[in-house]
Amino acid sequence: MKKQLMTITLGALLVSGLTVPASTPVEAATSYKVQVTTNVLNVRTGPSTSYQKVGSAKLGQTFTYLGATGSWTKISYNGSTRYVSSTYVKKYSSTSLQTVTANKFLIPTKGTLTQGYGPASGKYGYTFHNGIDLAAAKGTTVQAAATGQVIVARNYGAYGNHVMISHTINGQAYTSVYAHMDRLNVVKGQTVAKGAKIGTVGNTGNSFGNHLHFEIHKNKYVYSSSTAANSVNPYTLF
Numbered sequence: 001m002k003k004q005l006m007t008i009t010l011g012a013l014l015v016s017g018l019t020v021p022a023s024t025p026v027e028a029a030t031s032y033k034v035q036v037t038t039n040v041l042n043v044r045t046g047p048s049t050s051y052q053k054v055g056s057a058k059l060g061q062t063f064t065y066l067g068a069t070g071s072w073t074k075i076s077y078n079g080s081t082r083y084v085s086s087t088y089v090k091k092y093s094s095t096s097l098q099t100v101t102a103n104k105f106l107i108p109t110k111g112t113l114t115q116g117y118g119p120a121s122g123k124y125g126y127t128f129h130n131g132i133d134l135a136a137a138k139g140t141t142v143q144a145a146a147t148g149q150v151i152v153a154r155n156y157g158a159y160g161n162h163v164m165i166s167h168t169i170n171g172q173a174y175t176s177v178y179a180h181m182d183r184l185n186v187v188k189g190q191t192v193a194k195g196a197k198i199g200t201v202g203n204t205g206n207s208f209g210n211h212l213h214f215e216i217h218k219n220k221y222v223y224s225s226s227t228a229a230n231s232v233n234p235y236t237l238f
């Protein structure tokens, strides 16, 4: 008898709209903006590279978010509806200024984004920048972007003092890379929690000024100087 009563009550609540399913999208109530996270971003009339390019947006520029079509984001550009690749923008709530993502990774240091993820000029020896550069004062704390195991912690090559951490998040393996550090606070094999201090910002290796070069790869680390390989734009995972 009691069970039947509860069923009726729940049914009534659902009908009257008092309960909200947990999966209800937040999109409806809030307005969003997107910020460009690559150096130069093509703006097109439609959601594919076959559409005409009508302009280009620069690192850090923000636009009103109008929606998404597949892997393309619809924005308001000079008063018109235009499209940019979702790979190169981060979406955030225009009221809370919080990014709208799964928060799988945290931004590993407090710094200024000086070079975004994506095609690059080639003047530093690569035509695709497979990470992001966050400029900060020497000695600024660098944190593990997610919980994982340190698989590399050494001074070597273009990355200078660097750390690589392997992670598994919701069944997906990732490798994160933290380069050009001043000091390293972890050793190979160590398990680190999300937010743990792993080192400090520096200017070691192929670096011109104190900054953290940060990459995220799907599965194991694969490097290419001319394509994304298996790297992803960290801003799509923050």
Ligand SMILES: [Zn+2]
Residues within 6 Å of the ligand: 115, 129, 131, 132, 133, 213, 214
């Ligand atoms: Zn870099």
